[in-house]
Amino acid sequence: MDLTILGLAGVIFVTLVGLGTWQVRRLHWKLDLIEAVETRAHGTPVAAPTGPVSDDDDVYRRVVAEGRFRHDASHLVKAVTELGPGYWVMTPLETSASTIWINRGFVPNGLPRDDWSRPVGPVRVEGLLRITEPEGTLLESNDPAADRWVSRDVAALSEVSGIADPAPYFIDADQMGPPADWPRGGLTMIRFRNSHLSYALTWYAMAVLFLVGMGIVMRDRLRG
Incomplete structure (x- = not known):
């Protein structure tokens, strides 16, 4: 015993x-x-990479990209921020090198899409590089067929939008336009x-x- x-x-x-x-x-x-x-997040912005990226070397790096938004291919990803519940607006940016998914920012539940800003023509996007978030979260999974998203899965978003060979990351954009405009950018959580x-x-x-x-x-x- x-x-x-x-x-x-x-x-x-x-x-x-x-x-x-x-x-x-x-x-x-x-x-x-x-x-x-x-x-990385508070450093001088560098050109968005055209090759592979990694958590160790690239995550939260401040980057800049130039191109044109494809607003017709935007998708909403479920989010909860300091502004309340709502969605991230994910829009592909077509650049000369590749297509990069941009998290343009947050919109609250119930905000009409007519109230969103939609920059046209060439734009310059500055923000933080983020690694793709495949499949979903621990509690929920993405449902591409129903256009229900709980994570920013670059590969799945590209597949349903008909985008070939996208960049293997997305960019959390800073606020574009006046501070009161929606989507509201620059909400990346960088305090842990x-x-x-x-x-x-x-x-x-x-x-x-x-x-x-x-x-x-x-x-x-x-x-x-």
Whole structure:
């Protein structure tokens, strides 16, 4: 019986320590993300890339692209922002090198489409590079056939819009036009909550307390 208890206690202790270590790794990941956001999002804009991109090197990089919007191929992606529930307006931008999906910004539920701005002719788009969001979210999936979108999936949006070989990313555009215009750009969340250190310390403290408690239990059993 004592060996069984010791074995179970060992598993619990290792699990608690493992959870604390996982939070430490998440802490380093979050710090790297925050550093990337600070250095890329507020840097001098560069030309939108024409090749592959990656989370490590390109996400949240400030970029600029020039081309013409295809408003006829716009799609709405479900969103909740500081302005409330509504949608992101995703519109393809045809450039000289490729077609890039642009998140033009947020529109609230119930806003008539006639109230949206629709820039025509050549435009210059500046914003943050974002990696495609395939398939959907943990709770919902995209339904291209019904034109219901919960994530900004570049490949799926391109397929239903008949766009061949799009850029493998999209751009969260800054506000274009007067501040009161819809869609409302520049709403990318670039502030990230970082509680991983407190979580890690909590798990480690629980591991120490558990070890102390098991020591007391085993001491009493030996005395008995």
